[in-house]
Amino acid sequence: MMRHLACLMLAVATCTASVQAQVMSAVRTGRVEPVRFWSQALGITKTMVVYLPPSYDASTAATRRYPVAVYLHGSWGSETDWTAQGALAHMMDSLVTAGMREMIVVMPDGDDGWWTTWHALNDVAACRRTPRQENADTYCVPWPKYDDYVVHDVLAFTDAAFRTLPRRESRAIAGLSMGGYGAISIAARNPLTFSVAASHSGVLRPALMTDSSTVPTTGRVTMRDARTRDELRTASGARWTRMEPAFGADSVSWIARDPTHLVQQLLRRGDPLPSLFVDVGTEDQLLPMSRSFRENMQALHVPLTYAEWSGRHDWVYWRAHLPESLRFIAERLAP
Secondary structure: OHHHHHHHHHHHHHHHHHHHHHHHHHOOOOEEEEEEEEEOOOOEEEEEEEEEOOOOOOHHHOOOOEOEEEEEOOOOOOOOHHHHOOOHHHHHHHHHHOOOOOOEEEEEOOOOOOOOEOOOOOOHHHHHHOOOOOOHHHHOOOOOEHHHHHHHHHHHHHHHHOOEOOOHHHEEEEEEOHHHHHHHHHHHHOOOOOOEEEEEOOOOOOOEEEEHHHHHHHOOOEEEEOOOHHHHHHHHHHHHHHHHHHHOOOHHHHHHOOHHHHHHHHHHHOOOOOEEEEEEEOOOOOHHHHHHHHHHHHHHOOOOEEEEEOOOOOHHHHHHHHHHHHHHHHHHOOO
16 A cells, blocks of 8 residues: 555656646746847946847747847946846747747846936046955946946847837836936936836935924925935935936936936927836835826826836845746737
């Protein structure tokens, strides 16, 4: 009896392993390719990670072209974050196998440049003297125009090197934290380039701070934008040393880069609105920023897909919810 039971258990285990192997073999896999290219906007050679979908290398798809999604990393991050820590390639493979539309995903290196044109030129000599883990030859850029870098250099190289659909309807941009700010702000500044933008835990109201002076009389906290350099420093906290070179030290410069302000300008011009997606963790310290952005979009009557899920400002949260933005983008990009 025991021998028959052991044989049955072995058969079940063998069958389970066989099914798992079949499932794994059924997953269609793309490939990840690191590339280097010259950036005219930054005046330096940069690196980028590119995900090519499963059918890209098939001989039957030699002339097929694909939509493009640009994924931006956060502060202290690099071009490898989305694949190394976010498992983006594996998630794309799984989603495509399950029926999601294929697309090329490009992940550029943006240093700690905040994906914007800086308020002042970079002090390259001082940058090179500062100890850091990054390679100074690629990190210390002479012309810090990180938004132009994405819109012109990243896309131009991608369109030249890969079989893309080089049009607004087939381009999206997304990012996390600093990259979430970059995605929404770049899309708002360039509505004829991107038709979809997504933010995970983004810095969507950079100057937001708590006005504690209202607490004694009203019993509640009022949120407002910082007005002075000291308030900006307080509002940005640990982000200050990286944000000041990019945003400047006066509130006018910060408000000019605020995503809501950029959307308002877009509306005044009458340009097409990108489809917007924002999510944030309920334990994330940046939660008030995303909520403020949501309220501002509601006031402007701008459609926004918004979600809050349990989680913090970390890769546990971003890995769990990366599929949300990937599906949102794939469903809206034109094939």
